[in-house]
Amino acid sequence: MISGSKTKSPLMWVVHLSVLMLVLLWTMPTIGLFVSSIRDKDQLAVSGWWTALFSSEQNIIGRSVGPDAQIEENGLFVLKGNILEAEGKKGTVVSFGWKSQEPTLYKAGETAEMSSDQTMTIDADGNYVITQPKEWSGSRGRRIFFTINTPPIFTLDNYREVLTAEGIGRSFINSLTVTIPSTIIPILIAAFAAYALAWMHFPGRAVLIAVVVGLLVVPLQMSLIPLLRLYNSVGDFFGVPAKTYLGIWLAHTGFGLPLAIYLLRNYIAELPREIIESARVDGASHFDIFVKIILPLSFPALASFAIFQFLWVWNDLLVAMVFLGNTEDQLVLTGRLREMLGSRGGNWEILTASAFVTIVVPLTVFFALQRYLVRGLLAGSVKGG
Amino acid sequence: MEQLASAFGTVIIGVLACVAYFYGSNWLLDRIFPANAATAEKGIVNLRTAHAIRPWLFLGPALLALGLYLVYPAVESIRLSFFNNDGSKFIGVDNYVWLWFNKGFRQSMFNNMLWLVFVPAMSTFFGLVIAALTDRIWWGNIAKSLIFMPMAISFIGASIIWKFVYEYRGEGSAQIGIVNAVVEFFGGDPQAWITIPFWNNFFLMIILVWIQTGFAMVILSAALRGIPEETIEAATIDGANGLQIFFYIMVPQIWKTIAVVWTTITITVLKVFDIVFAMTNGQWDTQVLANLMYDWMFRGGGDFGRGATIAVIIMLLVVPIMVWNIRSVNSESKGH
Numbered sequence: 001m002i003s004g005s006k007t008k009s010p011l012m013w014v015v016h017l018s019v020l021m022l023v024l025l026w027t028m029p030t031i032g033l034f035v036s037s038i039r040d041k042d043q044l045a046v047s048g049w050w051t052a053l054f055s056s057e058q059n060i061i062g063r064s065v066g067p068d069a070q071i072e073e074n075g076l077f078v079l080k081g082n083i084l085e086a087e088g089k090k091g092t093v094v095s096f097g098w099k100s101q102e103p104t105l106y107k108a109g110e111t112a113e114m115s116s117d118q119t120m121t122i123d124a125d126g127n128y129v130i131t132q133p134k135e136w137s138g139s140r141g142r143r144i145f146f147t148i149n150t151p152p153i154f155t156l157d158n159y160r161e162v163l164t165a166e167g168i169g170r171s172f173i174n175s176l177t178v179t180i181p182s183t184i185i186p187i188l189i190a191a192f193a194a195y196a197l198a199w200m201h202f203p204g205r206a207v208l209i210a211v212v213v214g215l216l217v218v219p220l221q222m223s224l225i226p227l228l229r230l231y232n233s234v235g236d237f238f239g240v241p242a243k244t245y246l247g248i249w250l251a252h253t254g255f256g257l258p259l260a261i262y263l264l265r266n267y268i269a270e271l272p273r274e275i276i277e278s279a280r281v282d283g284a285s286h287f288d289i290f291v292k293i294i295l296p297l298s299f300p301a302l303a304s305f306a307i308f309q310f311l312w313v314w315n316d317l318l319v320a321m322v323f324l325g326n327t328e329d330q331l332v333l334t335g336r337l338r339e340m341l342g343s344r345g346g347n348w349e350i351l352t353a354s355a356f357v358t359i360v361v362p363l364t365v366f367f368a369l370q371r372y373l374v375r376g377l378l379a380g381s382v383k384g385g
Numbered sequence: 386m387e388q389l390a391s392a393f394g395t396v397i398i399g400v401l402a403c404v405a406y407f408y409g410s411n412w413l414l415d416r417i418f419p420a421n422a423a424t425a426e427k428g429i430v431n432l433r434t435a436h437a438i439r440p441w442l443f444l445g446p447a448l449l450a451l452g453l454y455l456v457y458p459a460v461e462s463i464r465l466s467f468f469n470n471d472g473s474k475f476i477g478v479d480n481y482v483w484l485w486f487n488k489g490f491r492q493s494m495f496n497n498m499l500w501l502v503f504v505p506a507m508s509t510f511f512g513l514v515i516a517a518l519t520d521r522i523w524w525g526n527i528a529k530s531l532i533f534m535p536m537a538i539s540f541i542g543a544s545i546i547w548k549f550v551y552e553y554r555g556e557g558s559a560q561i562g563i564v565n566a567v568v569e570f571f572g573g574d575p576q577a578w579i580t581i582p583f584w585n586n587f588f589l590m591i592i593l594v595w596i597q598t599g600f601a602m603v604i605l606s607a608a609l610r611g612i613p614e615e616t617i618e619a620a621t622i623d624g625a626n627g628l629q630i631f632f633y634i635m636v637p638q639i640w641k642t643i644a645v646v647w648t649t650i651t652i653t654v655l656k657v658f659d660i661v662f663a664m665t666n667g668q669w670d671t672q673v674l675a676n677l678m679y680d681w682m683f684r685g686g687g688d689f690g691r692g693a694t695i696a697v698i699i700m701l702l703v704v705p706i707m708v709w710n711i712r713s714v715n716s717e718s719k720g721h
Contacts, residue, residue: 254454
């Protein structure tokens with residue numbers, strides 16, 4: 001950009017540092033999501049994802065075995081067992097206590113002297129011994145307050161759960177079902193129209209181009225209500241459901257066409273005139289020219305649009321909510337995510353893993369085909385006049 | 386799986402149908418108006434007729450789809466905005482009057498204006514700064530790629546990502562949201578950020594800025610590279626420093642691109658729905674037009690008249706940009 005700017009300048013480290021900060025700022029939220037999705041769900045709930053690599057401490061309230069399991073040793077009545085196993089926790093006990101006011105008063109291995117000659121000892125491995133001179137009565141064991149230290153646990157359990165039990169797997173297939181036809185069908189239709197607008201002469205061509213440019217920015221919201229009414233009445237008339245995959249494929253086709261035509265026309269119009277004219281002189285028809293010359297040459301533009309449309313349809317929530325139902329066989333990933341936000345709002349292990357499953361496909365497409373995406377963006381934004 | 390098979394089946398049928406249509410209609414056209422007719426005159430006439438009809442064969446399916454899915458609904462929405470909830474009774478401008486005095490609508494308009502100022506401004510600003518900075522370092526492309534990445538993430542996915550960033554835990558338990566953890570680290574009080582009226586709008590806007598900055602950066606970066614080096618060299622020789630070159634030489638030259646980026650983001654902002662829908666659904670004074678419209682479209686069985694009225698308002702806000710776009714494309718094609 002600036003000539004000679006790549007040479008060493010005293011301020012270069014400021015540039016490096018600022019860019020690094022910006023990159024961190026921009027990637028941090030996504031990294032947080034990913035790290036959280038592979039953490040143990042108990043750890044995720046009590047510590048920040050940035051502590052994922054360190055062991056975490058957790059305060060737990062447990063209960064010893066009940067009086068029916070007591071044994072008599074040396075004149076003392078003893079309750080013993082393993083508190084970690086009883087509570088289903090992994091890790092080591094750091095400290096414990098017997099009063100809720102002082103839950104961490106004693107270190108693991110120490111013996112706590114409680115009221116009325118009772119004692120309590122908990123080892124780091126969770127084995128506990130509670131004694132008292134007289135027999136234990138009542139039906140429940142003693143409460144034990146303890147703090148455990150757990151090493152970092154990384155797991156794919158969250159993914160296993162969301163893909164099966166939470167229905168993300170099913171929605172993944174639904175999303176693919178919506179996306180594939182919605183991406184491919186508009187391309188052909190748009191390519192023919194773009195060729196006509198670029199290379200054929202007919203009255204009204206300029207007006208049509210202006211119309212396409214105008215339609216580029218028409219908000220989707222303008223289409224929703226009339227189309228919903230139309231779909232409902234078509235459904236009633238033929239006695240078929242109004243919310244079908246065919247309906248949403250066509251809707252996405254319609255909504256994607258202005259950009260498709262605009263992108264492709266710009267590209268096709270820039271192709272060298274000589275190629276097309278020499279083909280005309282050789283007696284090729286418009287149809288032949290289109291199929292044999294234009295289509296193969298416009299591959300980059302076709303790819304750009306396909307990526308755009310794929311990302312847009314895959315990520316769309318609004319159109320899916322209006323034109324598809326929320327039954328198991330029609331709920332797409334975005335719709336499922338939004339349902340989970342309502343029903344599983346606090347279960348971050350579910351939300352993060354689900355969200356990551358939904359963004360992994362677009363991210364893959366993005367990183368693999370970024371070149372075409374950038375090219376499309378550059379061609380697609382209406383140039384300043 | 387069966388469903389995917391049907392999707393692939395549709396792709397194949399759809400593509401075949403398209404090919405059959407384009408090929409068949411062309412073939413038919415050449416049969417009906419053969420160029421090698423009985424007389425040369427007839428042949429020329431036929432050729433002309435076929436020539437006049439062919440563009441419309443190429444355009445046919447596209448025009449049909451555009452008409453059915455965009456033009457007709459736009460006209461119909463305007464019509465419905467003058468009708469009652471199920472479109473059965475003409476009620477004049479009642480919906481507009483209702484809208485004008487509606488608290489939710491005023492709230493949405495106010496918030497939308499905030500969005501319209503903040504999001505394009507911040508996205509363009511960050512995009513420009515990042516584009517200028519990354520062009521000067523060897524790992525600039527990697528940095529750009531990473532900042533561009535949120536473009537590929539759905540608004541709802543981004544909402545979950547950011548809900549986790551803003552996550553609030555009551556006092557006493559460790560904060561798992563990074564914003565609150567940082568606030569706590571510096572001795573502040575953790576907050577449930579998205580429930581604080583007025584300021585929560587900005588916390589939602591940040592999500593869209595996060596997504597759109599990559600777009601602004603890509604376009605502006607290309608524009609910056611298009612600046613002729615001589616102008617910058619001349620400024621350097623005249624003793625201008627980096628900042629001066631940036632503001633007085635580079636920015637004025639890419640002014641038009643900045644305007645394009647700004648308007649494109651403006652359009653996105655006007656249509657913003659998913660983020661508000663997922664984060665707050667308009668609670669805590671965060672309502673925006675698109676979410677309000679969705680709300681009325683389905684609330685209590687759906688009030689299509691009022692929903693359409695809100696859609697028309699969104700459309701009206703877009704019209705100036707639409708006109709500007711059409712004019713710039715027209716003047717461009719005249720230049721060719």
